[in-house]
Amino acid sequence: MATEGTPGTASIDLSSGTGRLVVAGDWTLPYYASLHAHMRICCNQVSDHTAVDFTGLGALDTAGASLLADLLGPARVARLAASTGLAAERAALLQTVGSALAAYCKPARPRRSKGLEDFLARIGAGVESFGKQTLLLLGFVGIVFEALGRNFWRPKHWRVTSLVSHVEQTGLNALPIVALLSFMVGAVVAFLGATVLADFGATIYTVDLVGYAFLREFGVILTAILLAGRTASAFTAQIGSMKAREEIDAIRTLGLDPVELLVLPRVLALLVSLPLLTFIAMMAGVVGGAVVCYATLGITPTMFINLFHEDIHVRQFLVGIAKAPFFAFLIAVIGCMEGFKVAGSAQSVGEHTTSAVVQSIFVVILFDAIAALFYTGMGW
Known part of the structure; x- marks a missing residue:
């Protein structure tokens, strides 16, 4: 078990032949920059079939859990947390962060404006709005004529005042x-x-x-x-x-x-x-x-x-x-x-x-x- 206050690391152990990701040290916010550097080194060597060793993992917080989710994938982190024998509180944290990131949908990037396309789209929207407004006006004219015809022969309903x-x-x-x-x-x-x-x-x-x-x-x-x-x-x-x-x-x-x-x-x-x-x-x-x-x-x-x-x-x-x-x-x-x-x-x-x-x-x-x-x- 890593000692308290040890910066977190991530490395690939090739001694097993297939490769194994070894996670050790404290994966906490103070070591975020160095952990991010380790991730960039390992990310190209980690696949869905790479084994993961959490035995050397020390302290863990949400910052470290999110980095592990980025490295391994949110869904896999949630599965590994339940099957690698981690302490209950760390497994729960990894499962929560992994599930949250798996369900999170990144907002779509705003579409870049295209002058002619936007211009034609506005013309189409204007024509559609004009058509709807014309139909509404014709419908309301019909309602007015109907009310006028219904009350023409009923002088008691005339609002003379x-x-x-x-x-x-x-x-x-x-x-x-x-x-x-x-x-x-x-x-x-x-x-x-x-x-x-x-x-x-x-x-x-x-x-x-x-x-x-x-x-x-x-x-x-x-x-x-x-x-x-x-x-x-x-x-x-x-x-x-x-x-x-x-x-x-x-x-x-x-x-x-x-x-x-x-x-x-x-x-x-x-x-x-x-x-x-x-x-x-x-x-x-x-x-x-x-x-x-x-x-x-x-x-x-x-x-x-x-x-x-x-x-x-x-x-x-x-x-x-x-x-x-x-x-x-x-x-x-x-x-x-x-x-x-x-x-x-x-x-x-x-x-x-x-x-x-x-x-x-x-x-x-x-x-x-x-x-x-x-x-x-x-x-x-």
Whole structure:
């Protein structure tokens, strides 16, 4: 038996012919560096069939046991500990360390980033996410239509008070910002049009430019984008906060339908508000253009109105206003849907509020582009 305080060693005894690993001395943490050097010398000469002699083993701790497990293999160390006649405490330590290392799975090395592969993977993930989001939106639209059809013939289920309240919030309270923004954009469009058309001696057509721009596109698109940022986010935050506080679950517990109670009044309110705000935005934009025409081109209000009446047909107004109900429905549905998707934390409310604004603006612009192609194809 090795004396106390003897540094541990590991050597190969070739006298038996087949080779024998002799483990001696103290295999403890203070001798870790020297033991590791012995391991490097012996590791190439040790195989699964090499006999092991533990008779000279002195003190042993977990550091030494882990080195023996690295040298012989965790599974073999656990088997040898039970069959070589070691003291009970050392056999138990070797078995514990060997079993633990045998069951341990080394973490996989992080995959090295590959630029093109990662780029294509992100594109695929984005397309998949877009597809799932589209299916969710279509499903929620179906739920809203089902609730609307179910309650259309039941006046007792109409939430008139809630509807009027949401019309005030989404329409009346948004009126100043919509009118002011449309007026300023109309002034900018008229100023730029007058500047460009002056090179061709056609400044009189600035009236037509303002009329076509706001009646067909700018009036409805500016209003829809403003409400997508203002109203869709509000709908998501309101419903999401209720979801986080488990009020939605309480509504279901009372036997009420959250879609009927929370979604329908908001959707119908926006269907009323957005067309009205669109009309006001059109008028404000035209007035802004008329002010610039009078200030820079000398076109009086009477002349502006006469030119507007002669060149701009009512069809241009109908083409623009017809898009407002579709925009209103999509904005309201997306805002409410994102509110129901809130997971229950303040962070989730913020994330889905941002998502509602982004999705609403994207859908509005996409639908407007599709409508423009359709109108062009129809000759409108």
